[in-house]
Every structure is written in C-alpha cells, then in structure tokens.
Amino acid sequence: MSSYEARFEVWRGDVRGGGLEDFAVEVNDGEVVLDIIHRLQATQAPDLAVRWNCKAGKCGSCSAEINGRPRLLCMTRMSVFERDETITVTPLRAFPVIRDLVTDVGFNYAKARQVPSFVPPEGVGPGEYRMMQEDVDRSQEFRKCIECFLCQDTCHVVRDHEENKQAFAGPRFLMRVAELDMHPLDAAEEAGLDRGRTAQDDHGLGYCNITKCCTEVCPEGIRITDNALIPLKERAVDRKYDPLVWLGDKIRRRS
Template identity: 90%
Template sequence: MSAYEAAFRLWRGNVDGGDLEDFKVEVNDGEVVLDIIHRLQATQAPDLAVRWNCKAGKCGSCSAEINGRPRLLCMTRMSTFTRDEVITVTPLRAFPVIRDLVTDVGFNYAKAREVPAFVPPAELGPGEYRMKQEDVDRSQEFRKCIECFLCQDTCHVVRDHEENKGAFAGPRFLMRVAELDMHPLDAADAEGLDRKTTAQDEHGLGYCNITKCCTEVCPEHIKITDNALIPLKERAADRKYDPLVWLGNTIRRRGR
C-alpha cells in the first residue's frame, strides 16, 4: 500500500485546560500511532508532549486514549483504522494532565507502596524455596504486567469517581494482592497479615464489580478479572462470611 494522508485530532493543553487540535499527516506502510506522533513533532508540532521509551510494548510509557479507548501508542497499528477515519488521541482520562498527552500517574505508585511486600518463610533460607510449576505459572501471568496503567485508566471506579481513589487500589494493585495471596511461600499470615481481609478493608476490593474492562485493555492479555480479582473476591468472601471459618476464628480467639 502507498503512503496516504491521515486526519489526526490531538488534545493540546495543560493542567489549566486545553482543546483538540486537528492535523493532516503522512502515513506509511507498517507504521503505528507513535510513529505518526513523532512525525507530527518533527514537522508540525515540535512542542507536543508525549511520554514514550521502548517503542516495543514493554515499558508501558506511551499509554493514551485512541478514539476513546485506552491503548499503547506504540502497539496500535495504523492499519487498524480506515484511511478516511479521524483518529483522536487524548491523554489518560483517569489521571491529571501535565501537558498534552502526558498525565501524572503518581496515584498508581502511591497505591503500589500501600501493598505489603512478599513475606519470606522464616524456616527457609536463600536457595531453599521450592514451588510447584503450576504455582510458578500462576504468578508468572501476573508478573507480565508492564505498569502501563491502562487497566487503572479504564476502570470506571477510578475513571468516573474521583472520590473513590483514596479507598480503591484499582485492578493493577488488587492483582498484586491476589498474586501474593496465591503464593504458596508467602508467610504473611505468620506475621499477622491477612491479605484477603486487607484487600477488602484497605484496598477496596468490594468496589470492583468485575465488568472485565481492565482485562479487555491489557496489552499483555493478562486475565485480570478471571484469574486474579474473582478468585480474590471468593477467598475474601469465604474469610468473612463462611460459618466454618467464623467458628474456627472464634475458637482460636477464645483459646488465647
């Protein structure tokens, strides 16, 4: 296919406000949206702000919204769109704008710090950890996360309700809690840390209503909802409402 001219509409502005600006720009075979953004910077908008790094879909830096859908600029091929389609690129809606397509995603790093780290088993030393392959595979899926925060952006609990941010960690970090809770060597319980309870009480698990929007936008195809959030919800519900669990906890408390 030969080169053609595409219509782009980019959000330009800063924390004080902004608006969409129209551009016509050349597109060549095999290009992705980030290529076009770079061409616009080189030829028409040298002051356009955009965050990017690896251009290989592994650093998570170039997150934005393309025609309203959270995507990575470097992984969205121009062949996805028709030649007469206007392509609108805007910053992540769930986070404050710094300038143009760059947002302040500090919220996510604050939430990451709130999740207690892996607790190594006291009885095992370095090099003595042993796990079944199925447990390794389960954790490995979640560790594919590239911290692009597209799942955080598309989650309507964060996206549409600013007041929820204080009490809700979002799917990326609830997935981290789920990974640790599933880990066969995590000794959090021995240290008095119940990850299922903290997921509910401190990280806002109950706010999630499993719409699977986070899974749909994940560039690593992690099944966030099915493999992390739903199982974590089930275990949290068992801990809180299962009568046998309640009886066991009551007996243990009385025995102290």
Template identity: 80%
Template sequence: MSYQARFKVWRGDADGGGLVDYEVAVHEGEVVLDIIHRLQATAAPDLAVRWNCKAGKCGSCSAEINGRPRLMCMTRMSVFDPAETVTVTPMRTFPVTRDLVTDVSYNYVKAREVPSFVPPARLKPGEYRMRQEDVGRIQEFRKCIECFLCQNTCHVVRDHEENKTNFAGPRFLMRVAELDMHPLDAADEAGVDRRQGAREDHGLGYCNITKCCTEVCPEHIKITDNALIPLKERVVDRSYDPLVWLGSKIRRRKE
C-alpha cells in the first residue's frame, strides 16, 4: 500500500533553522531513511543526512523522530498512522552541523579519555584464556554500534551542557565497566585504577540511573542494569566499605 505522508524535517545549520513541511510518497515496507532519501531525490536535493549501512549496524543515521531518539534505518513507517505528521530533527544534545547532521566529536574526546585494555604481563598473545561465563558477562557490551543515542538521551548532558567536561556519558561508562569486569585486564598492575577513574575522571556520580539510555539502545543492551549499576556498586564498595578498603590496602602492601 502506498500513500502520501506529511513530514516535518529540520533544516538549518549552526546559526539556526526550523522545521520545513514536505509531502512525500511512502511505499509498503519502507523505513524513515527511505523517505529522507526520497526527499533528497525529489524535493530537497541539498538535505544533509549522515548514513552508511542502512542495516542498523553502523550507527550513522541517528536522529529524533517525533521527539524520540532512533535510528532512521530501523524505524519503519508502518509504526506511524498514515494520517500522522512525522517530524524528523537532529540529535538535540550535540551541535548541529547542517540539517540532520550533528557534530558528535564530544564522544570521541571521551573515548580517548578511557584507558585501553592492559594485557597481562605474565601471558603472551595466544595464551589468553577466559571462562565462558566471563566472556558472556562482557560480550553484551561489545554489541554497541556507537550510534550515540544513549549519549543523546542522557539528561545529564542533554539538559546541562556544562556537564560535558566532567561526564563521559553512558556509552563510555559502559566501556569502563566492561574493562573493569574483564578477568584478564591488568590495569591495576599498570597503576590504572578504573573504579577511581570512573568516579573522579568520568563522572559516574552524575548518573542517577533513570534507564533512559537503555530505553533507546537499538542493540537492546541493558546499559543501566548490567553495566552502570554494578560499576556504581563496586565504586561505592571501594570508597566506603571499610572491609573492602582495608583489604585493598593489605593486598597492595603484600605486593
């Protein structure tokens, strides 16, 4: 079934802009990105949009559709009533470059601030061994496609621009949690305290676990329940549980 849909698409750049009305054909089985491409081919050849795989795996086509952060390539037109006006706007948390394209460089800055995996000195490449339960625990987080929808919807930076300096956001706190759970990560031996870093360098305390990041994740990663809350618990234990604190001191002294 084909029909004519009403779209409102944000057009503009860093200096400002607004919603522009379009009427465009929709065919059965199409997604929002198909419609944006049809607009480019017919009514708006200069419309800027970022996309790549069109299969929900590259994370490029993130936008806000009727106010909800989504991937345009994974949002089917069938979820909307044909009489409904579909509004497409750029991600609100990041500066607009042009039209639906935003400057997400904040995320790459935060990515570089997370210390990478530290190989264990006692093992050579090819000698790494892990139990399947340990692999399963962290494998979920490796599904992240870095669409940055979780970063976009997190109100800590969405509503408070000033927090960007001190807050890594859910995607990169999840990365810290993943490395902290990794049984072969030798960060402590290299003098890298991931839990202290999460608290002091990456702003873990800013997160108040509203689960909005989990709700918009296209890979259905349980960011809050499986990464952020356990990380918070380990940080609290390290900082405030007297037995854990004493044990860490004794262990360091023995070393």
C-alpha cells in the first residue's frame, strides 16, 4: 500500500466564528475524505467535531463542503484529487454552525413537518392498495433520498438568501410534495387538499428557477429538477391558469 502526505484546510470554530486550520496528514490508497478526518481526530485534532454514522453513503450524516462543493465525506475518494492539491473541508454553508463541521439542520425537519402526509383512499384497506408498476417506479426514485440535505445546501434560494427560508421549503421537500401529488392513491383532493396550490402558496414553489444545482449534488442520482420540480410546476400552473381547469372548478363548486 502506497501513502503520501496531503495538505488539508479544515474549518474550525463555532457559532461565534472561526476559520480554516492547516493540517498535513497521511493518505493511503483507497481512502475517502472521512477517513482523513478521522485520522486528524486520532492524531492531531482530537476535539474536531464532525457528524457521521454509516460510512456507506446511506445515512446522509457526513454532509459537508469539499473545495466549496456540497458532498458526502464518506463518498468522496481521495483519488479524485491531485496529490499536491490543497483540500478544503468546510461545514454546510446554508445552515448555522454548531461547531467545526457540524451544522444545525433543524430547518429541514421543520419544513418536513409542514408537508401534509399521504391521504389514504376511502374504502381501501391495508393490503388492498394496487398501483401500476410505472407509478411505483416513479415514487421509488424519490424514496431513494437519504436526507443528506446537500440539495438544500446548494440551492441558492436557501443558501444565499436567509430571508427566503420562512417561505421556501427547498428542493428536498418540494420533491416530497411532487411525489404525493403524483401518487395515484393519494386522496388529498377528496379531502379538500390541493397539493399543487399548497406547493405554490405554502412551500414557495415559485422561488425555484430550475437551475438543476440540486440534481447535480444528489449522491443518489435522483433527477430532482426534471422528474419532480418541473412536473410539479407544470401542474401548478395548469391548475391556476388553464381556463378549462378554472371553469371545471367553478362548475364543481356550483354543483
């Protein structure tokens, strides 16, 4: 096994402030950035705070920014960098720092609670749900989300405009709304819930300008923009501005 010495710059600090700290650390073949962070904790910075759990790219815990790009520490191989390259590791920029590489992502859980859950169809009991495989596959893509919140971090609506957070759910939770809106068994409409309208009015769908940055950083390869956000926008616009839809709503309300 060959090894070499790499130069790292790791952000150290807390809510009061901080800065980058330089480290020279050993790197071995096959290692990922999380391995190097663990080696720093073991050899040079025992008080370095980092959040992690599975080390298999499935828990979403070790989200950070590597050379300015939101990534999972456990899924970023050291082999993608040049040996003489300085590697910068910083916390997620869109969320408040707790300490070092650990951020407070409570914003995301607050937004998750604001999305109305699946509404079961009336008269269909457990085990009686039937769906076309095509519909199953569509939902299954969105269900691959590991809630690493990299899409939330890279979305400039959240990242660059703190004032937008109150009105904007972000791509992860607009994707959840889209999944439910596409679900053939979701009886939200019968229960008086218009998911397209709530996406627009309550979750800030109009703030999204489909730059696809969320799709680019998704470690699960979910096509968030193409398969969730754009279709959701199209349906929301149809419901709001299509004259035939408007007339149908009027007739239903009158009857």
